[in-house]
Amino acid sequence: MIEICNLTKRFGPVTAVDDLSFAVLPGRVTGFLGPNGAGKTTTMLTILGLERPDRGDARIAGRRYRDLPVPLREVGSLLDANSVHGGRRASDHLRYLAESNRIPARRIDEVMGMVGLADVARRRVKGFSLGMRQRLGIAAALLGDPPVLMFDEPINGLDPEGILWIRTLMRDLATEGRTVLFSSHLISEVALAADHLVVIGKGRLIADTTVQEFIRSGSQRPVLVRAPRAGELAERLRRAGAEVVVVDDGAIRVTGMESPAIGDVAAGEGIALHELNTEQASLEEAFMELTRGSVEFHAHGVGDRAGEGR
Amino acid sequence: MTREAAPVRAPRLPPDPLAVGFPDAMRAEWVKLRSLRSTYWSLLAGAVLVVGLGAVFAAAYGSYYQSASPSERATFDPTTISLSGVWFGQLAVGVLGVLTITAEYASGTIRPSLAAVPRRGRMLAAKAAVFAAVTLLVGEAASFAAFFVGQPILALKAPHASIGDADVLRAVTGAGLYLAALAVFSVAIGTFIRHTAGAVTAMVAVVFAVPTVLGALPASWQRAIAQWLPTNAGSSLWTVQRPAHTFPAWTGFGVFLGYTAAMLVLTFALFARRDA
Numbered sequence: 001m002i003e004i005c006n007l008t009k010r011f012g013p014v015t016a017v018d019d020l021s022f023a024v025l026p027g028r029v030t031g032f033l034g035p036n037g038a039g040k041t042t043t044m045l046t047i048l049g050l051e052r053p054d055r056g057d058a059r060i061a062g063r064r065y066r067d068l069p070v071p072l073r074e075v076g077s078l079l080d081a082n083s084v085h086g087g088r089r090a091s092d093h094l095r096y097l098a099e100s101n102r103i104p105a106r107r108i109d110e111v112m113g114m115v116g117l118a119d120v121a122r123r124r125v126k127g128f129s130l131g132m133r134q135r136l137g138i139a140a141a142l143l144g145d146p147p148v149l150m151f152d153e154p155i156n157g158l159d160p161e162g163i164l165w166i167r168t169l170m171r172d173l174a175t176e177g178r179t180v181l182f183s184s185h186l187i188s189e190v191a192l193a194a195d196h197l198v199v200i201g202k203g204r205l206i207a208d209t210t211v212q213e214f215i216r217s218g219s220q221r222p223v224l225v226r227a228p229r230a231g232e233l234a235e236r237l238r239r240a241g242a243e244v245v246v247v248d249d250g251a252i253r254v255t256g257m258e259s260p261a262i263g264d265v266a267a268g269e270g271i272a273l274h275e276l277n278t279e280q281a282s283l284e285e286a287f288m289e290l291t292r293g294s295v296e297f298h299a300h301g302v303g304d305r306a307g308e309g310r
Numbered sequence: 311m312t313r314e315a316a317p318v319r320a321p322r323l324p325p326d327p328l329a330v331g332f333p334d335a336m337r338a339e340w341v342k343l344r345s346l347r348s349t350y351w352s353l354l355a356g357a358v359l360v361v362g363l364g365a366v367f368a369a370a371y372g373s374y375y376q377s378a379s380p381s382e383r384a385t386f387d388p389t390t391i392s393l394s395g396v397w398f399g400q401l402a403v404g405v406l407g408v409l410t411i412t413a414e415y416a417s418g419t420i421r422p423s424l425a426a427v428p429r430r431g432r433m434l435a436a437k438a439a440v441f442a443a444v445t446l447l448v449g450e451a452a453s454f455a456a457f458f459v460g461q462p463i464l465a466l467k468a469p470h471a472s473i474g475d476a477d478v479l480r481a482v483t484g485a486g487l488y489l490a491a492l493a494v495f496s497v498a499i500g501t502f503i504r505h506t507a508g509a510v511t512a513m514v515a516v517v518f519a520v521p522t523v524l525g526a527l528p529a530s531w532q533r534a535i536a537q538w539l540p541t542n543a544g545s546s547l548w549t550v551q552r553p554a555h556t557f558p559a560w561t562g563f564g565v566f567l568g569y570t571a572a573m574l575v576l577t578f579a580l581f582a583r584r585d586a
């Protein structure tokens with residue numbers, strides 16, 4: 001279990017993480033979601049004691065990371081897959097990590113097998129693709145067989161087969177009762193891989209919830225209704241408290257009332273319905289809705305730059 | 311890359327040790343050091359410079375002895391001449407020492423390294439200790455080789471020393487000790503500066519540039535300052551005939567160790583606080 005408590009981290013005038021508190025529980029995969037620059041990596045670095053918080057702290061099973069007596073057997077982490085010396089053989093990268101935490105050497109071969117790198121274990125890392133480096137980083141995280149695992153953007157650089165593999169891996173690790181936290185800025189990926197969501201924007205907590213709940217809360221789902229007597233129905237629904245927008249002749253969009261209630265109103269008035277369709281709010285929409293105003297880097301159209309000097 | 315990854319469920323590891331410590335961190339640093347080819351090339355280059363240039367200097371000074379003045383002959387120091395290659399070989403040690411830490415910053419391995427050994431002082435001390443130990447072994451081997459290659463060359467045309475002469479064994483052993491201390495010094499500079507280019511420049515400045523610039527100053531200043539320069543002070547240990555205005559052998563080495571310790575303490579303090 002990971003507990004983040006009132007974590008604040010500033011870089012000069014920029015507050016990267018702002019009074020952030022949340023807990024990551026064992027037995028489920030927690031997705032750590034936020035736009036670029038939201039503070040995900042900074043939070044993870046702070047958990048590992050690699051960056052010092054200005055305020056608050058992060059604890060693993062009640063202890064600060066630097067106080068863990070055998071850290072790699074308690075927490076496995078993948079930060080940047082490129083954090084490997086290119087001149088070193090893949091197995092040697094794992095060997096020094098293993099030695100530092102008294103992990104037996106045979107475990108290196110095991111994890112290399114687990115991530116599918118057994119054949120290239122003796123090759124120097126500079127020839128590795130990003131996907132292979134991700135797998136090596138995951139092997140390093142698994143080295144100490146730790147109860148807590150943390151992956152920063154593990155999906156980057158993986159091909160579809162690799163993405164499916166990491167998704168299954170994280171699921172399996174959670175099923176074994178481990179605590180699994182992974183970050184991503186790809187909402188769809190998080191929806192597929194995570195049970196639970198922690199969403200941050202501009203360093204602040206936006207949501208700490210299940211994936212389903214997140215979609216529900218993020219936006220009200222409007223219902224599209226087609227009916228020959230749409231105008232009349234709109235009138236009735238408004239009176240019943242719904243918000244109605246006329247789309248075109250014979251179609252209205254209703255918000256604030258779910259489809260069964262709309263159907264009941266229509267039936268009560270004897271109005272025939274040709275279509276009654278709850279529009280699916282996507283996770284993307286929910287995400288955009290919730291993080292609006294907390295996106296660090298807005299994209300501007302080309303026109304925005306017109307008139308600016310080079 | 312093998313496409314099919316094996317099932318995830320792993321056999322359990324043997325029971326956890328209660329805690330890991332400095333020896334484990336040292337074993338990790340040893341793996342890091344010996345798993346890079348640059349280590350072998352740098353140490354080989356250093357040893358070749360110490361022995362090879364030692365031989366060249368021995369030949370040159372041997373010839374010069376014929377035309378040397380009586381005072382020059384009086385202070386002729388065959389041991390130190392045969393060890394002259396240390397002035398150049400130390401660059402390889404300095405650059406490699408800097409790289410042991412700056413390469414971690416450049417490649418990003420500093421993060422997994424510190425995640426594995428979160429006690430930063432422990433990690434840095436282990437790194438410095440392992441590199442110093444390796445340098446000591448290579449340095450002693452190179453120094454003795456330089457001595458035993460250089461003396462017969464000198465003997466062709468000039469006086470030579472034998473290992474049993476007064477202070478000679480101390481000087482030859484001292485050259486290796488000096489290189490080991492320089493190894494620690496360079497790890498500290500690398501940690502302090504973090505960037506390879508900057509740290510190598512600083513290292514070269516300390517070892518070469520500052521002594522050279524000092525040569526341009528008035529003689530009275532030189533006499534006052536020169537002996538206090540880190541490498542000048544340290545080199546007292548591998549000198550038999552002590553020139554004027556230099557420290558006695560162990561005092562000079564003590565001064566060098568003092569600089570090294572100060573640099574280490576400063577670096578430890580910074581390293582413990584900085585974001586990685």
